[in-house]
Structure formats: structure tokens, C-alpha cells
Amino acid sequence: MSKETAAVTTAAPLLELRQVVKLFGGVHALEGIDLSVRPAEIVAVVGDNGAGKSTLMKIISGLQPADGGEIRFDGKTVELRRPVDSTALGIETVYQDLALCDNLDTVQNLFLGREETSSLLRGARLRRADMEHRAQETIRRLGAKIPSLRTPVGRLSGGQRQSIAVCRSTLSNPRLVLMDEPTAALGVEQSTGVLDLIRRLRTEHGCAIVLISHALRDVLEVADRIVVLRLGNKVAEFDNSDRTTSSDQLVAAITGISAP
Amino acid sequence: MTTSNQSPAAVAATSSPPPVARVEGRQSRRRQVLDAIAGRYRFVPVVLMLAVIWAFFTAQDSAFMGNRNITNLLVQIVVTATIALGIVFVLLLAEIDLSVAANSGAAAALTAILVVNHSWPAWLGLLAGIAAGAAVGLIQGAVVTQFGVPSFVVTLGAQLMLLGAILVLLPGGTGQVSLFGTGIATLSSTYLPPALGWALTAAGIVAFVLLRLLALGESRRRGIGMSLVREVVAPGILVGAASITAVAVLNSYLGVPLPVVILFALLIVFSYITTQTRFGLHLYAVGANPDAARRAGIPVARAKMIAFSLAGALAALGGILAASRLLGVSASSGTGTVLLESIAAAVIGGTSLFGGRGSVWDALLGALVIGSISNGLDLIGAETVVKYVAEGSILVLAATVDSILTRGSVFARATK
Numbered sequence: 001m002s003k004e005t006a007a008v009t010t011a012a013p014l015l016e017l018r019q020v021v022k023l024f025g026g027v028h029a030l031e032g033i034d035l036s037v038r039p040a041e042i043v044a045v046v047g048d049n050g051a052g053k054s055t056l057m058k059i060i061s062g063l064q065p066a067d068g069g070e071i072r073f074d075g076k077t078v079e080l081r082r083p084v085d086s087t088a089l090g091i092e093t094v095y096q097d098l099a100l101c102d103n104l105d106t107v108q109n110l111f112l113g114r115e116e117t118s119s120l121l122r123g124a125r126l127r128r129a130d131m132e133h134r135a136q137e138t139i140r141r142l143g144a145k146i147p148s149l150r151t152p153v154g155r156l157s158g159g160q161r162q163s164i165a166v167c168r169s170t171l172s173n174p175r176l177v178l179m180d181e182p183t184a185a186l187g188v189e190q191s192t193g194v195l196d197l198i199r200r201l202r203t204e205h206g207c208a209i210v211l212i213s214h215a216l217r218d219v220l221e222v223a224d225r226i227v228v229l230r231l232g233n234k235v236a237e238f239d240n241s242d243r244t245t246s247s248d249q250l251v252a253a254i255t256g257i258s259a260p
Numbered sequence: 261m262t263t264s265n266q267s268p269a270a271v272a273a274t275s276s277p278p279p280v281a282r283v284e285g286r287q288s289r290r291r292q293v294l295d296a297i298a299g300r301y302r303f304v305p306v307v308l309m310l311a312v313i314w315a316f317f318t319a320q321d322s323a324f325m326g327n328r329n330i331t332n333l334l335v336q337i338v339v340t341a342t343i344a345l346g347i348v349f350v351l352l353l354a355e356i357d358l359s360v361a362a363n364s365g366a367a368a369a370l371t372a373i374l375v376v377n378h379s380w381p382a383w384l385g386l387l388a389g390i391a392a393g394a395a396v397g398l399i400q401g402a403v404v405t406q407f408g409v410p411s412f413v414v415t416l417g418a419q420l421m422l423l424g425a426i427l428v429l430l431p432g433g434t435g436q437v438s439l440f441g442t443g444i445a446t447l448s449s450t451y452l453p454p455a456l457g458w459a460l461t462a463a464g465i466v467a468f469v470l471l472r473l474l475a476l477g478e479s480r481r482r483g484i485g486m487s488l489v490r491e492v493v494a495p496g497i498l499v500g501a502a503s504i505t506a507v508a509v510l511n512s513y514l515g516v517p518l519p520v521v522i523l524f525a526l527l528i529v530f531s532y533i534t535t536q537t538r539f540g541l542h543l544y545a546v547g548a549n550p551d552a553a554r555r556a557g558i559p560v561a562r563a564k565m566i567a568f569s570l571a572g573a574l575a576a577l578g579g580i581l582a583a584s585r586l587l588g589v590s591a592s593s594g595t596g597t598v599l600l601e602s603i604a605a606a607v608i609g610g611t612s613l614f615g616g617r618g619s620v621w622d623a624l625l626g627a628l629v630i631g632s633i634s635n636g637l638d639l640i641g642a643e644t645v646v647k648y649v650a651e652g653s654i655l656v657l658a659a660t661v662d663s664i665l666t667r668g669s670v671f672a673r674a675t676k
Contacts, residue, residue: 083555083557087557098552099552099556101544101548102548102549103544104544104548108541108545112556113553113556114557115538115541117537125536126537128475128478129475129478129482129484130482132482132484133483152299155295
């Protein structure tokens with residue numbers, strides 16, 4: 001089923017999971033997963049409900065530590081026990097629920113938890129102007145469309161809110177961005193905008209992207225490589241660098257029923 | 261605060277799709293008004309309500325607007341506003357503190373005992389009372405955050421315990437402590453000399469305008485267009501006119517009362533903290549979406565514990581100021597309408613019961629509304645029952661407005 005090519009295996013992997021296991025009680029949510037992500041590569045993880053996509057995401061983002069196996073980042077073995085362990089390595093996560101505060105505006109949401117302030121002697125004030133300036137730059141560079149940076153984000157559309165969550169992930173100049181179902185809640189037009197954003201994230205920031213998604217059409221459009229999970233196992237891996245994988249192939253791998 | 265550049269897709273995504281374009285326009289205009297009232301202009305309906313109340317009572321009795329009654333009114337609301345200020349902090353985090361009134365009584369009793377029976381200097385007794393109030397708040401905050409017990413239950417239980425503590429603290433026979441002739445009593449009987457009142461007012465206005473100008477300058481240097489009129493001139497005139505009028509009225513009687521100065525000092529400090537600092541921003545974030553705040557690395561439990569401590573400390577200060585005005589502490593300290601009035605003040609002032617929305621100035625505005633009704637009804641000799649019904653119904657009205665604004669505005673998503 002896999003058709004690994006020479007091009008994909010040359011660069012040293014940025015993130016590498018080896019035989020990662022996750023147990024919930026006696027249930028194997030992940031039964032020894034291998035996954036490698038190279039710099040500036042877009043890797044999609046697909047699978048049916050219960051395949052282990054979310055569990056895999058939580059392990060990489062540090063929300064739930066793995067119960068076995070090895071995780072290597074930049075060639076070094078790492079422990080991801082808490083979200084800060086991942087962010088310290090340069091792994092940012094865009095959660096499916098976006099984790100935005102609707103009462104705060106775009107600038108406040110972008111810098112949430114890492115606000116810039118003046119020194120205590122100068123009143124410990126939020127450096128609003130500096131943050132707004134950087135927010136403008138980030139949004140312009142990624143080509144996101146936000147009507148006003150001073151509007152509470154609760155008033156913005158689903159696509160705009162998704163864009164803000166993606167922009168937020170780039171502020172720390174991450175090495176890898178993990179995205180959980182970025183287009184699940186969006187219409188066709190808004191999805192296209194977010195997919196553009198994902199491509200720009202790679203070209204502008206050079207970061208690797210792990211995309212966890214149900215939306216096969218979106219995955220086929222942006223991913224360089226597609227990993228298929230089924231019942232906690234990796235059952236297939238497609239090289240999609242030439243965008244030739246078909247959705248029939250994917251569906252067959254996801255469901256385990258071979259295509260006619 | 262404009263939605264004119266909002267795309268049609270955005271409107272469709274946030275409200276039910278309207279059948280025709282004209283309906284969409286009307287809906288977005290209605291949303292625009294709701295958003296403005298729910299956000300930056302939340303104070304407008306409150307000020308209008310205050311104006312109606314003042315006009316009504318002035319029509320009933322012209323003494324209502326006299327310099328003597330205004331002085332009385334401001335002194336009367338200081339206690340409510342101080343306790344309500346603490347309530348604003350817990351409400352911002354979508355929590356509640358029902359123990360503030362009892363806490364205020366217990367802290368006042370402690371301070372009175374220390375100063376009168378143990379001859380502590382007044383300032384030390386005051387600090388001890390405030391520290392005790394803060395500690396009580398901190399313990400409650402710890403129970404709420406570490407064990408996940410709903411705050412209304414924790415603080416309801418604490419209220420009863422604190423009422424018990426008041427009975428234990430007060431001497432057996434009389435059940436009361438007189439503060440007559442102590443330093444605590446002089447807190448309430450001190451008025452600033454007119455010149456000092458003016459000097460503080462001028463300093464306050466200048467500081468306000470300078471801070472606004474500083475922010476404007478920083479933005480413009482970064483190429484961010486901000487309106488001088490909207491950001492500096494209009495707020496400056498509003499704040500300047502209101503404070504100059506108030507000080508002129510107070511100075512024409514006895515001067516600015518010290519408790520009023522204390523209240524405004526607190527409001528200014530906490531206004532700065534909530535609007536200008538990282539901690540303040542985090543309060544709003546935690547109140548709107550605790551999960552998002554946690555994932556952004558904000559210490560959610562710590563923010564809540566600080567808010568409960570502040571509520572406790574401010575309740576204690578309010579209780580001591582009340583004792584200072586009443587010249588003593590008794591078993592009835594911190595009971596009666598104190599709890600309802602302080603929570604009502606915060607909500608009437610515009611702080612949402614659903615978290616993430618509000619301002620420290622809501623405590624002042626709401627206390628003015630409640631205090632004006634109470635003062636006006638006393639002035640025209642209305643019966644207590646009228647007062648209770650009026651205050652109770654205005655609280656329910658304010659909570660209803662809050663719910664409507666929360667459901668109809670941008671904040672609907674945050675609190676569904």
C-alpha cells in the first residue's frame with residue numbers, strides 16, 4: 001500500500017514518533033504508531049472516528065503523555081508531558097475549538113498568554129501598540145482577512161476566527177504547527193481561505209504542519225504525505241507530493257475495504 | 261466599533277440566514293446597537309437610568325439635589341461601592357461571592373475589638389481587618405478552584421460561618437462595640453480641605469488625559485490610526501466635567517469626604533490594573549473561556565484565588581468604613597440589605613453575571629443607582645417595603661438586561 005519515494009526519505013525528520021503507544025484503561029488507543037515529519041512538510045493524519053487521530057494529536061501537543069514508545073524532535077529524544085513541553089520545542093497547536101476568547105479582540109487573542117508589557121517601573125502596561133503592529137504584520141504576511149483588529153472576535157465569522165487561531169500559532173516562530181480539523185466547521189469558500197493560509201504558513205515560515213482532518217478533499221489538496229490510521233494502527237501512508245493520490249485509495253485505506 | 265466592513269458571509273455565519281437583504285441590514289444594525297451597549301457603551305443606559313431617578317426625586321423634593329444631600333448620598337454609597345468592586349472581580353471570572361456582607365461584618369468586628377479592647381492603633385487594626393477579609397476570600401477561592409466546588413455553595417456556607425464568627429468576636433453582654441472617639445471613627449468624619457480636593461481632582465484628570473495621550477502616541481508611532489477626539493478629547497471632557505462638578509458640589513458643603521477619596525483611589529488603581537496590565541486582561545480571558553485561557557498558559561486557578569482574595573479584602577474595607585460611619589459594630593453588621601445591594605450594584609452597573617464582561621466603574625455607577633433610590637425614598641418618607649420592592653425589582657431588571665445583551669450580542673457564543 002505505501003509507496004515511499006526517495007525524495008521523501010532524504011531530509012532528516014523534524015519530528016519522529018517510534019512505536020508510540022497510548023492506553024486508556026485496558027483499551028489500546030494507539031498500538032505502536034510510527035510517524036515522521038520532515039521540515040516544511042505538510043503531513044495529514046486521516047482516519048475514521050476512533051482511529052486514534054485525536055489521541056495522536058494530544059500526545060504531540062503534550063496534553064496527554066504517551067504510555068510507550070519514543071518521540072524524537074530534531075534527532076533528540078524528548079518527553080512531552082505537558083503543553084509547555086511541546087511549545088518549548090516549537091510545536092504550536094491550533095485546537096479544533098480554536099481556544100479563542102470571544103470577549104477579547106484579535107490582538108488580545110493573538111497574544112493571549114504571551115502579552116508584551118513594559119517594565120514594572122514604567123507601569124507594567126500592556127504594549128498594545130507594539131502588539132497591534134505585530135498582529136497587522138502577521139495577518140498581512142499570511143494573507144488572512146480580518147475586518148478589524150479591535151472587534152471582539154465573537155463577532156467574526158468562522159473562517160476569520162480560524163484564521164486568527166492559525167495566525168496565533170505562528171507568533172512564536174514555531175518549527176511545527178499541529179492543526180486539529182481546521183476546516184471542519186467551515187463552508188467551502190472559507191475552507192479554501194484556510195487552506196491557502198496553511199500553504200502560506202509553510203512557504204512564509206518554513207514550518208512543518210501536521211494536519212488532522214476528516215475532510216479528505218482538503219487533505220488531498222494540501223498534504224505532501226497522508227498517514228492513515230485505523231483502530232489505533234497506522235495502516236497506510238501515501239506520498240502525495242505530486243497530488244496524485246485519489247480519494248478512493250484513501251477511503252479504502254480508512255475503511256479497510258479494498259477499492260474495486 | 262463598526263460592522264460596516266463585515267462581509268455578508270460573516271453575518272450569515274453568526275446569525276440565522278435572513279430571507280431578504282433588507283432584513284439582514286436591519287438585523288445587523290440591531291446587532292450593532294446591541295454590541296455597542298454590551299461593549300464600550302455599556303455605561304450609557306446606566307447613566308440614563310440614573311438621570312431618570314435623579315429627575316424623579318428632584319421633582320418630588322428639591323432638596324435631593326442639594327449639596328448636603330449629594331454629600332450624604334456619596335458617603336452612603338461608599339460602603340456598597342467598595343464591596344461591589346470586589347464583586348466585580350469575582351463576576352468577571354464567572355464566579356459569585358455570597359459571603360462578602362458577612363465578611364465585611366466579621367472584619368469590622370475584628371478591627372473594632374483590636375482597636376477598642378486591645379488598644380491597637382487604628383491603622384494597624386484597619387490593616388488586620390483587611391488582611392483577615394482577604395484571607396477568608398483566599399480560603400474560599402482555594403476550595404472553589406482546588407476541589408471544583410461551585411462558588412455559590414462555598415460562599416453561602418462561608419457566609420453562615422462568618423455570621424457565627426461575628427457573634428463569637430463581639431462581647432457577650434451588650435453584643436456590640438462602640439468606636440466612638442477612635443481613629444476608625446475619624447475615617448468617616450474627615451473631609452478634605454477644598455484646595456486639597458481640587459488639587460487631587462486636577463491631578464487625576466491630568467493623569468487620565470496623559471495616559472490616553474501616551475497610548476494614542478504609541479499607536480500613531482506604529483502607524484495605527486486612532487482618533488484624537490474619540491480616544492482622548494471626548495473621554496477627557498466627560499471625566500473632567502463629571503469630577504469637577506462633583507467636587508464643586510462637595511466643596512460647597514463640607515469638602516470631599518475621606519471615604520469618597522478612598523473609594524476613588526481604589527477605583528482608579530483597579531481600573532488601571534484591569535485595563536492596562538496583563539493580569540487584568542487575563543481576568544477577562546479566564547471569565548470568557550477558562551479552557552482557552554488555560555491552554556494559553558494563563559494560571560486560571562491563581563487568577564480566581566486572587567479575585568476571591570480581592571473580594572474579601574474590599575468587603576472588609578467596606579465593613580470597616582460602615583462601622584466607622586455607624587460609630588460601632590454589632591451583631592447586625594454585615595446583615596440586612598448589604599449583600600443584595602452590593603451584588604445588585606455590580607450587576608446594575610453593567611458587570612455581566614456570565615463572566616468576562618464588566619468594568620470596575622460599574623461598582624460606582626450601580627451603587628449610585630441603588631443609593632439614589634434608597635436615599636430618595638428616605639427623603640420623601642417612603643416606607644421600607646417600597647424601598648425593598650424598588651431595589652429588588654431594579655436588580656431583576658438589570659439581570660434581565662444582562663441576559664438579553666449576552667444572548668443578543670457578540671458574547672452569545674461565549675456563554676451558550
